[in-house]
Amino acid sequence: MTSTQTKPGAAHNDPTAGPRAGVAIKPPAPSYNRSRSRNKTSLYAHGEPMVWLTGGALAMCLLMIIGLVALIVAQGVATFWPGPVVRYQTLDGVRAGETTRLENYSPEDSVFERLPESSRAAARKMVADNGGVTGRRLVRIGNYEITGEHFAWVSDFEIAPGADAVSTPPWMLVVERLAWGRFYGEPVGVVIEGKLIPCEPAEAWKLFGEHHPAVRERWEQRRRLETGDIGVINHRAEQARLALRAVEMKYGKESPQWRAEHESFLKTEERDKAEFDRIAREIEALNNTNNGYKIVLRTADGTESTLGMADIVRAYPANQLSFAQKSVVYLSRWWEFLTDDPREANSEGGVYPAIFGTVVMTLIMSLLVVPFGVLAALYLREYAKGGILISAVRIAINNLAGVPSIVFGVFGLGFFCYIIGGGIDQLFFSAKLPSPTFGTGGLMWASFTLALLTLPVVIVATEETLAAVPGSMREGSYACGASKWQTIKRIVLPRAMPGIMTGMILAMARGAGEVAPLMLVGAVKLAPELPVNGVFPFFHPERSFMHLGFHIYDLGFQSPNAEAAKPMVFTTTLLLILIIAVLNLAAVFIRARLRRRFSSSQF
Amino acid sequence: MTRMTHKMPSKQDQPPTGHAVEGTASAEQPGASPVAIPEPVSNNRLAAIARGENVTSLTHDALKKEVPVVEVKNFNLWYGAKKALFDINMLIPKGKVTALIGPSGCGKSTLLRSVNRLNDLIDNIQIKGDMLLNDDSIYGPGVDVIELRKRMGMVFQKSNPFPMSIFENVVYSLRIDGERNRRTLEDVCERSLRGAALWEEVKDRLHESGLSLSGGQQQRLCIARAIAAEPEVLLMDEPCSALDPIATGKIEDLIQALSGEYSILIVTHNMQQASRSSDFTAFMYLGRVIEYGPTLDIFTKPLCRETEDYVTGRFG
16 A cells, blocks of 8 residues: 655655656646645635534544443442431321432422321422422332332422431341342341340341341252252153153054053152152251241331341341441342342342343354354355346345344244244154244344344455455465465455454444344243253253343333332443443454454564 | 456457457457557657557577576467557576566566466456466466466565464465475475575564564565475566665575576566566567567667667666
């Protein structure tokens, strides 16, 4: 590549244009004199407006992107930080909980009608003095089984007069439970091994701290038994049932083969039954032990409630925590978020299955799309002769990138799930029919669908990078006696590898963030099992899976407890962005290593 | 890829019939060279060529005593409808350096690239005539181009090391042939790098990227790569045009050192280079060889006035 830089003074003569054989050198036409236009330099000639225009456009783009990311980060990071539990003495009662947000509003007159008669006038006057506007706060009051609400608004005028109307009681506990949301209350007693011990909050908290970890350990043990050991038994029973069904389909019921198979089936069933009973007894024992441990809490309005310790995930006296203790709660919530299963209709607990599903699906998709895309681009760029057909193919590929992703989802459902998956079921899993194995949405079909979706990205990026491989390198290779394929394999592909990696990065970013097609081809709200586990064949690509993008949609729009789910939307979004960033950074790192090999010191 | 047509054209100087170019009918008539020729200079012969007449090339008698490694026989080449080489007849002597000189666009590079059929990569080229490499036809039917290219080495105008280590660059031809013996590869690498006068500079960093070398070193690396497979003829396409004078001097010394062992055909723009480093020189103009003879004779007592004008810098 040659760029000729000409000094301003030498602009009139091209120094390289020497006299050619017999070329008569004509003097330049005198009618146009460039030096005249240089007498005054306009602003436009300096190009300043273009600098402003281009710089301004970049600044706008950055502002919007940074704004979006900053919002997600700020909201997502704050979700798990424990706030204080505030007790509000209102005109008609008591509310206690964590304040989630503040806002101003203009109350309708009917709002005042609900207040006790004696304080209506004062409230009206207070709002009127403030120009008809008043502040209110959304308080997470929890205690759903008592109040019937997770959140409540407390307006400024509702708060009772007096200095201690708004207080932070030191022994208000925040209790995160497996079900029914959070509970706010002061501990007034504990039940240990079935015996109720009424005591002061400090004493109760101490006893709770002594026994809770052991109770949770037993609970974890029970869960492992349920999902692990019973899962294995169920799997074995299912296998035996399928084997029997296969024999029945092949030889017919009551045939000798069937009888033999049925015999062994019954034997397996009996053996499994015994083992199942043993595990069930073990679970029963653990449950019985745990049922002896409870904590008695008194809510802000004086109601007492007894909670089983096994149902409590985490509890802390929010108003007494030091910064370090708050940090511990914060980190433990993050840890739970990253490593645990979701609960409470996904609005609490973790997203580990979704992280797993997203990463595995993205990796399988990349493994599928990159070889296919690169091979297709190689044919288009290296082998195909230019022509109308090839141009049409190129245009079609580019248009494919503009097809709405839901269309790919529909295609994936119809073609991959129903036709191919249904065919596989007929051939290999007929014993299990009518319940489908591959004939429904699953991890594999989702990966195939997204691979199809991101194929244009890879093909276009690869084609461009193949075109950028210098012709001199190919010629050098041919001159050494290399065949076309040897040249491609040894020169073109290694040289194009960084560009192919760029295509892969783009495809991964596109695929990992895609949600709409996944809804049709296998992403589910709650997957019972991970696609990878300890049961042969260890990897189950036919299983449905959870996906962070779908999880965000589910939290934001399908959650019964919308207010509680909202901060989780931000946190999950933050996590998804981080995962995509990590996947991309890994690819960028590999690409940088490849590029270093091809960097030239020449020129 | 190019599909070659070897049909014999019905008339000299006319593109072979049935070639794949569209709109041939509207193209220049045979013989009327499409290169825009300005007012004829004082040379009648050049004017005749510009008019499209056939001009016989002068080949000095000294060449008849040489053993040819490449024989060019009535070679014609068209880019689409445009004729680039006219009836070239040349013998490239074995073990000698032969330089092709001439003004830009006269077909030197085209002729050079025709020897190892690198022009095949260009669409729409037509060829008539043949070349022989040590008596084996180059353009005959059924010739395996890949096997043919393995018998030649080529060095390009701009150095083009491959994106791999210095060692792998040098032994590329052997890798292509599937050679795996480490000992052989190392021997060939060292011999080739020594042959290209690069060994002392790179022997400690053979596994660094070939692209990390300087421009002159890269070009010598390309020469090492070209001689690694013991080519029967070494083709050089203006190997010094992108280099500074010191690097050029090194390459010229190298060409001197390689002559005798290798047969070299070199295209150059640089008259001094041709006079310094070649044994024979051919002067080409508008796709024709005007004069071909020992370098000393071409530069000191050429038979044609046009050659004299060119080598003394009066045109070109």
